[in-house]
Amino acid sequence: MAVTKSHAPAGAASKDAIATLIADHRKVKELFKQFAKLKDKDDAEDEKSSLVAQICTELTIHTTIEEEIFYPAVRKQIEDEDLMDEALVEHAGAKDLIAQLEEMTPDDDLYDAKVTVLGEQIDHHVKEEEGEMFPKAKKAKVDTDELGAQVAQRRTELKAQFAEDEDEDEETPTKPAGSRRENEKPPRSV
Numbered sequence: 434m435a436v437t438k439s440h441a442p443a444g445a446a447s448k449d450a451i452a453t454l455i456a457d458h459r460k461v462k463e464l465f466k467q468f469a470k471l472k473d474k475d476d477a478e479d480e481k482s483s484l485v486a487q488i489c490t491e492l493t494i495h496t497t498i499e500e501e502i503f504y505p506a507v508r509k510q511i512e513d514e515d516l517m518d519e520a521l522v523e524h525a526g527a528k529d530l531i532a533q534l535e536e537m538t539p540d541d542d543l544y545d546a547k548v549t550v551l552g553e554q555i556d557h558h559v560k561e562e563e564g565e566m567f568p569k570a571k572k573a574k575v576d577t578d579e580l581g582a583q584v585a586q587r588r589t590e591l592k593a594q595f596a597e598d599e600d601e602d603e604e605t606p607t608k609p610a611g612s613r614r615e616n617e618k619p620p621r622s623v
């Protein structure tokens with residue numbers, strides 16, 4: 434008689450949704466730590482700006498996945514509208530800072546401060562989710578395996594989208610003297 438081990442699809446990247454969101458938290462916290470070390474270093478503009486670009490991409494993917502997939506599923510099953518509403522408002526605050534940082538360069542005033550404050554907001558986000566929302570979701574038996582499959586699929590799409598955007602940026606002919614991504618926007622005074 435044939436012995437079958439498991440019916441899980443071969444090579445499926447479906448992991449528990451909560452485990453993948455926690456992994457995102459760890460990754461981004463590590464990036465903020467790296468930024469903190471660079472803060473007072475001289476001539477670290479390029480390192481800072483590539484680190485911050487990475488932070489912004491990671492956070493945008495993370496918040497999109499949470500808002501599109503994870504939060505709606507959790508909201509349906511836990512009775513805590515306030516917790517879910519606050520999570521959305523906190524995301525909005527982070528997105529605002531991300532949008533500002535995407536328009537800035539490391540020598541702009543308040544650049545370091547904005548990255549630091551974004552990191553503090555994310556620390557708070559992590560505490561709320563890992564300390565409160567995720568335990569409540571587990572207790573309410575949210576199907577985190579099923580959500581994990583959806584999360585993995587959406588993550589792949591979003592990463593491809595970001596990679597495409599980056600390729601487009603690289604293909605755009607560089608303007609003379611344009612060593613940084615200043616795009617077509619006039620310099621902004623703060």
Ligand SMILES: [Fe+2]
Nearest residue numbers: 454499558562
């Ligand atoms: Fe999160």
